[in-house]
Amino acid sequence: MPNGRRRARAAAVGAALAALLAGCGGPSVESGSPIPGQDPFAGLPGTASPLPVAPSASLDDKARSALPVDPGPQWMRLTAEDFDTFREHAWSRYDSVGAFGNGLRRSSAVTVSDGLLNVTARGNVSGGMAHKLGQKYGRWEFRARSDKGRGFGSAILLWPDSERFPEDGEIDIMEVPAETRDRAHFILHFGGAANRLYGTHVDEDFSEWHTFALEWLPDRLVWYVDGVERFRVLDPNILPKTSMHLAIQLDQGPKKDWIPAPDATTPAAMSLQVDWVRVYAPA
Numbered sequence: 637m638p639n640g641r642r643r644a645r646a647a648a649v650g651a652a653l654a655a656l657l658a659g660c661g662g663p664s665v666e667s668g669s670p671i672p673g674q675d676p677f678a679g680l681p682g683t684a685s686p687l688p689v690a691p692s693a694s695l696d697d698k699a700r701s702a703l704p705v706d707p708g709p710q711w712m713r714l715t716a717e718d719f720d721t722f723r724e725h726a727w728s729r730y731d732s733v734g735a736f737g738n739g740l741r742r743s744s745a746v747t748v749s750d751g752l753l754n755v756t757a758r759g760n761v762s763g764g765m766a767h768k769l770g771q772k773y774g775r776w777e778f779r780a781r782s783d784k785g786r787g788f789g790s791a792i793l794l795w796p797d798s799e800r801f802p803e804d805g806e807i808d809i810m811e812v813p814a815e816t817r818d819r820a821h822f823i824l825h826f827g828g829a830a831n832r833l834y835g836t837h838v839d840e841d842f843s844e845w846h847t848f849a850l851e852w853l854p855d856r857l858v859w860y861v862d863g864v865e866r867f868r869v870l871d872p873n874i875l876p877k878t879s880m881h882l883a884i885q886l887d888q889g890p891k892k893d894w895i896p897a898p899d900a901t902t903p904a905a906m907s908l909q910v911d912w913v914r915v916y917a918p919a
Contacts, residue, residue: 692864693840693861693862693863693864697862697863697864698846698847698862698863700863701779701846701847701862701863702779702845702847704716704777704912704914707775707777707849707916709919710918710919711775711916711917711918711919712916712917712918712919713914713915713916714769714771714774714915714916714917715769715913715914715915716912716913716914717753717912717913717914718751718912719748719751719752719753719910719911719912720748720751721748722746722747722748722753725768726767726768726769727765727766727767727768728765728766728768729743729746729763729764729765730742730743730746730763730764730765730766730885731743734760734761734762734887734888735762735885735887735888735889735891735895736887736888736889736890736891736895738888738889738890738897739760739761739762739888740760740761740762741761741762741763741764742761742763743763744761744763745757745758745761745762745763745764745886746763746764746765751911752909752910752911753884753909753910753911754907754908754909755884755885755886755907755908755909755910756886756905756906756907756908757787757788757886757888757905757906757907758904758905759904760888762788762885762886762887762888763885763886764883764884764885764886764887765883765884765885766795766881766882766883766884767881767882767883767913767915768881769881769882769915770797770879770880770881771879771880771881771917772878772879772880773852773853773854773917773918774851774852774915774916774917774918775849775850775851775852775914775915775916775917776794776809776849776850776882776913776914776915776916777847777848777849777850777913777914777915777916778792778809778810778847778848778849778882778910778911778912778913778914779845779846779847779848779910779911779912780792780810780845780846780848780908780909780910780911781842781843781844781845781846781908781909782812782817782842782843782886782906782907782908782909783817783843783903783906783907783908783909784815784816784817784843784906785815785901785902785903785906786815786896786898786899786901786902787815787888787889787895787896787897787898787899787902788886788887788888788889788895788898788902788906789811789812789813789814789886789887789889789894789895790810790811790812790813790817790842790885790886790887790908791808791810791811791812791883791884791885791886791887792808792809792810792848792882792883792884792885792910793806793807793808793809793810793811793882793883793885794806794807794809794850794852794876794880794881794882794883795880795881795882795883796876796878796879796880797878797879797880797881798878798879801825802825802827802828802829802830802831803828803829804876804877804878805824805825805826805876805877805878806823806824806825807823807824807825807850807852807857807876807880808821808822808823808824808825808835809822809848809850809859810822810848811823812842813887813889813891813894813895815896815901817841817842817843818839818840818841818842819837819838819839819840819842820837820838820840820842820846820848820861821835821836821837822835822836822837822838822859822866822867823835824857824869824874824876826873826874826875826876834869834874835867836859836866836867838861838866840861840862845911846861846862847860847861847862847863848860848861849863852875852876853918854875855870855872855875856868856869856870856875857869857875857876882913882915884908884910885908886906886907886908
């Protein structure tokens with residue numbers, strides 16, 4: 637990302653997340669279901685159509701999703717990343733101020749070894765990278781894990797090619813802000829400058845490997861974890877409108893009600909690791 641890009645969000649975003657999503661100092665939103673006695677999404681235009689109850693992924697589901705599989709004839713694969721090497725022509729590494737204006741992002745924090753991508757935080761330096769392939773509609777799939785530790789949170793997302801945030805939105809496919817790595821959030825940013833949020837979460841141990849996928853078509857977004865559908869959005873008022881590309885980041889706090897600041901418990905080094913990435917277009 638260019639300097640100053642993405643994570644310089646408005647202060648209101650953290651407060652909104654706190655009100656909408658558990659793990660951010662607010663009440664729980666279970667897989668898109670309303671909070672009992674409340675409607676946290678009452679201010680959203682139209683209606684969203686999540687699954688009423690998010691199914692769990694079995695051990696068999698997790699085993700099957702560990703390796704890339706053909707998602708079917710409706711999808712045409714555009715690129716495959718197995719991270720045997722870092723493809724400079726396909727990805728750009730960040731050299732900028734860090735997330736939320738904290739610390740630094742440096743290209744040296746992004747490395748490849750033993751078939752894995754590593755985005756590693758050390759001291760005041762972390763990193764990230766952006767895919768150079770942008771598109772409107774598609775399927776993005778990856779397998780990832782995050783080391784436990786305070787002060788840094790993992791984010792794998794779709795960011796608008798226009799670089800206009802919040803005007804053109806954002807789709808967080810995997811945000812794991814808590815140091816315990818026990819909850820992954822899906823967050824859709826929409827509503828232009830108002831930067832409205834809609835989303836859900838799944839509770840698992842995300843210091844272990846899990847597979848995530850997002851399908852984006854003109855009439856829907858569908859979010860999968862470990863091969864199981866967890867969330868669906870059908871409201872045309874909420875769906876994104878512009879071309880986007882994948883970004884992989886290890887973001888540094890403090891960010892109120894989201895990522896705390898590093899402290900004496902923060903490990904000397906911690907990594908977000910990605911095993912593989914697949915990107916598809918509608919066939």
